[in-house]
Amino acid sequence: MDSGLLRVVRLGVRSLLLHRLRSALTTLGVLFGTSSVIAMLAIGEGASEEAQEQIRLLGSQNVILRSVKPPDDPNQGNQRMRVVVYGLTNDDLLRIQETFPAVKEIVPLKEVSQEVRYLDRVLTPRVIAAPPDYQRTTGRMLLSGRFLSESDERQIASVAVVGYEVARHLFPLEDPLGKNVRVGGDYFTVVGVLAPRVRQSSDRGRPGADTTSEVFVPFETARKRFGDLSVRMRAGSQDIEQIELHEIILAVDSPENVEFVASASREMLGRFHEQQDYEVVVPLELLAQAAETKRIFNIVLGSIAGISLLVGGIGIMNVMLATVTERTREIGIRRALGAKRRHIVTQFLVETVVLSVGGGAMGVVLGLFIPMVVERYADMRTVVTPLAPTLAFSISALTGVVFGLYPAWRAARMDPVEALRHE
Secondary structure, X not given: OOHHHXXXXXXXXXXXXXXXXXXXXXXXXXXXXXXXXXXXXXXXXXXXXXXHHHHHHOOOOEEEEEEOOOOOOXXXXXXXXXXXXXXXXXXHHHHHHXXXXXXXXXXXXXXXXXXXXXXXXXXXXXEEEEOOHHHXXXXXXXXXXXXXXXXXXXXXXXXXXEOHHHHHHHOOOOOOOOOEEEEOOEEEEEEEEEOOOOOOOOOOOOOOOOOOOEEEEEHHHHHHHHOOEEEEEEOOEEEEEEOOEOEEEEEEOOHHHHHHHHHHHHHHHHHHOOOXXXXXXXXXXXXXXXXXXXXXXXXXXXXXXXXXXXXXXXXXXXXXXXXXXXXXXXXXHXXXXXXXXXXXXXXXXXXXXXXXXXXXXXXXXXXHHHHHHHHHHOOOOOOOOOHHHHHHHHHHHHHHHHHHHHHHHHHHOXXXXXXXXXX
């Protein structure tokens, strides 16, 4: 470093140390602004990655068809008993099998409205009738035991695979494998436990049911034991719903064909369904939407945090303008002794940069610490990318230069004679 510049830096630091409290308070704005940029971007990045990870669990090459109950007809509101038929059908499944060559696997799912009991413990999870291909198609992980097998389907076996939440509730102190649980009026032997799954925004559960709690039984077993009808009581009346299939998962052979299969599915269902009693979910589209949401989310959070840095920069400018006024005679003496305008500008810029860089450095440390606290105590995932602290520190340093230019320019433009006369 040039000896002249080094001398100016020492002089600037010494001037700041003469007013320690004021200098410390001035850096707080930059400190909190820098740390908030890092913390907000980390929280936003963590939330975005978690959302995208859960979408990927649905299968980026899958197209999911779901039954959706249409709006109630107000003309039928006073009926004490009615049968509502809607949703996907076995004919839909057959048409897909015959006409969609790009679909390599088709997994039909059926939900059963039944309570699950073990001893005196009761739960109302999603009881799902699924074929053995379900685990391979969706990538669900097992904690213990096995998933449903082809022999279970052939033998119409009374076996079940329970989700982690169900196992924790029904078997808090014992191993669920080999135990018999009662599903409705039938007993099923637990053969496996699935790893926990975070709830998706598109999950639809029954009132009072935990939609992330699941029990899987063989597809053919459920059709034989429970049929297609489910009875729901509401306000003194009975709703009998008949749904053949609640969901059909289509595993597409390549990502390029996902949009084609989704479009063809919508067209086919629209042709054979008189009402909008279905929906088509494309995880690949959800991933693209999640990426766009992440970009907007980061911009919004970054802008909010940037306002803190702006406030910190204004604070630095305000303090430096007051400093220029206080040191008018000092500036006049330096100019009278031969100091040029660039020397005065450099001195005051050094002071503002020291304030902003010091606050930025401490802000980076605090910004890296906040996400760890949030992740530990708020149970939220945070991700600090290398870009976040680098960007935050660079902006804080730039803030010092930008907001220090005017006070430095004002000090350098002072008339030496008038400055010496200043009291």
